[in-house]
Amino acid sequence: MEKNIFIHQFNVDRDKRSSLKNHAPLLIWFTGLSGSGKSTVANAVEQAFYNKGIHTYLLDGDNVRKGICSNLSFSAEDRSENIRRIGEVANLMMDAGLVVLASFVSPYREDRENVKKIVGYANYIEVFVNTPIEECERRDVKGLYNKARKGEIKNFTGVNAPYELPLAPDVEVDTTHLDLDTIVDMIIKQVIGKIERK
Ligand SMILES: Nc1ncnc2c1ncn2[C@@H]1O[C@H](COP(=O)(O)OS(=O)(=O)O)[C@@H](OP(=O)(O)O)[C@H]1O
Numbered sequence: 001m002e003k004n005i006f007i008h009q010f011n012v013d014r015d016k017r018s019s020l021k022n023h024a025p026l027l028i029w030f031t032g033l034s035g036s037g038k039s040t041v042a043n044a045v046e047q048a049f050y051n052k053g054i055h056t057y058l059l060d061g062d063n064v065r066k067g068i069c070s071n072l073s074f075s076a077e078d079r080s081e082n083i084r085r086i087g088e089v090a091n092l093m094m095d096a097g098l099v100v101l102a103s104f105v106s107p108y109r110e111d112r113e114n115v116k117k118i119v120g121y122a123n124y125i126e127v128f129v130n131t132p133i134e135e136c137e138r139r140d141v142k143g144l145y146n147k148a149r150k151g152e153i154k155n156f157t158g159v160n161a162p163y164e165l166p167l168a169p170d171v172e173v174d175t176t177h178l179d180l181d182t183i184v185d186m187i188i189k190q191v192i193g194k195i196e197r198k
């Protein structure tokens, strides 16, 4: 910890804030290639939680990179800093009692591991959106694969930058073959027990 920094204990703590809600906080981390379906799935899961009265917030790559991480590039070093900041922001939101959904390419195992350390292993669920690059590239929602193949984007994940596979994700889905409702059910089934207040 930095010298001369002291953590204040406030009267209303994480548990008290959480007790006002009928669920515990959690981080659901979506990782996968661009175009794999992370945002679409996270959005549908958030909607399903909302319908159940669960308090959520969705952090998404493109949005975060326009704000809190707008000074960061896609170099390995800047991606690490991007993911670290998101882990810290998610942790604050969890302190506030929310179920946080985070949708980021997050291609480096060490960076994802760092997020688990920040929020605590028991509060983290990893969803690997394992849609093959051929399908992501066929979709090419934003035209980025086309640009990367033409050499117009350097460090593009899956084309000229690595994606390190998650070794033990809690949920793994391939959006080529599974419909959205099935995927949402799989994820809800996995997380619902984790957000019950003990
Ligand atoms: N070089 C490169 N590699 C990967 N992605 C790129 C790149 N340049 C821009 N984009 C767009 O930025 C989105 C990924 O941002 P992230 O913050 O999720 O990336 S990372 O986690 O820091 O690796 C990603 O969004 P998604 O398509 O939603 O994944 C892209 O739209």
Ligand SMILES: Nc1ncnc2c1ncn2[C@@H]1O[C@H](COP(=O)(O)OP(=O)(O)O)[C@@H](O)[C@H]1O
Residues within 6 Å of the ligand: 032, 033, 034, 035, 036, 037, 038, 039, 040, 041, 103, 139, 141, 175, 176, 178, 179, 180, 183
């Ligand atoms: N079963 C599915 N689940 C999620 N996305 C799907 C599915 N089938 C097709 N898609 C499409 O794939 C694209 C995924 O884009 P997006 O969610 O932005 O991915 P990412 O956030 O990983 O870049 C969207 O156009 C979405 O409509």
